[in-house]
Amino acid sequence: MAVRRNITASDKFYLGEVKQVPVQVTATDGTTPINITGWPLRFLMKEDDDGDDDDALIHKTIDSGIVITDGPGGECRIDFDAADTDGESEASARIIAGFPYPYSLKRTDVDTILVDGTWEFRASTQRR
Numbered sequence: 001m002a003v004r005r006n007i008t009a010s011d012k013f014y015l016g017e018v019k020q021v022p023v024q025v026t027a028t029d030g031t032t033p034i035n036i037t038g039w040p041l042r043f044l045m046k047e048d049d050d051g052d053d054d055d056a057l058i059h060k061t062i063d064s065g066i067v068i069t070d071g072p073g074g075e076c077r078i079d080f081d082a083a084d085t086d087g088e089s090e091a092s093a094r095i096i097a098g099f100p101y102p103y104s105l106k107r108t109d110v111d112t113i114l115v116d117g118t119w120e121f122r123a124s125t126q127r128r
Contacts, residue, residue, distance in 0.1 A: 003030050006100070006117040014124040015097055016086035023105060025074040025114045034114075036107075037071025043078050045103040045119055047094060057091050057101065058084050078105075085121060097123035 003026055007013060013021075025034045043060040044053060053059075060066050060078055067077045087093045095101070100118035107114055 002104075002113040002116050003028060004117050005115055007103075007119040008100075009098065009120050009122050011120075013119070013121055015095065015121050016082050016124055017080070018082050019080045021078045021080065022069070023076050023078060023115060025076070025105070033072070033074030035072045036068055036074050036076060036114075039068070039071075040108045041066050041068075041076065041114075042106050042108050043103065044106070045101050047101065049102045057095055058103075076105075095121060097121050 013019060025036050026032055027034060039062075041062055043058070043066060044056040045058040046053075046056050058080075062068070065079050065081075067079065069075045069077050083089060083092065085092050085095050087095070098120060100120045102116070103119045104116040105114045106112065
């Protein structure tokens with residue numbers, strides 16, 4: 001069911017940036033929206049696919065960084081704070097520009113990965 005979406009440097013997501021990222025959950029065809037109303041969702045970004053979930057670089061859940069914006073349309077939003085990537089915490093200090101970090105958005109009640117891929121950040125002259 002997972003749809004692969006890679007976020008690259010050309011998407012212009014800078015380290016230390018506050019950003020709201022829209023995500024649409026679709027069928028494997030990549031276009032047909034899936035109704036996600038009421039689904040428990042979790043977003044994780046790790047240093048590698050084998051890393052433990054508890055050691056994730058970035059961790060978001062419903063009401064803690066994930067907002068369902070249009071359930072029937074399969075749309076949600078992932079809210080990033082500057083602290084997620086500003087280099088000030090132990091986890092965010094491990095995030096560097098130009099490296100493709102694996103991420104996934106998962107429906108947790110049935111352990112189904114909905115979206116996955118890699119996420120690459122750009123360097124900024126201002127991280128705070």
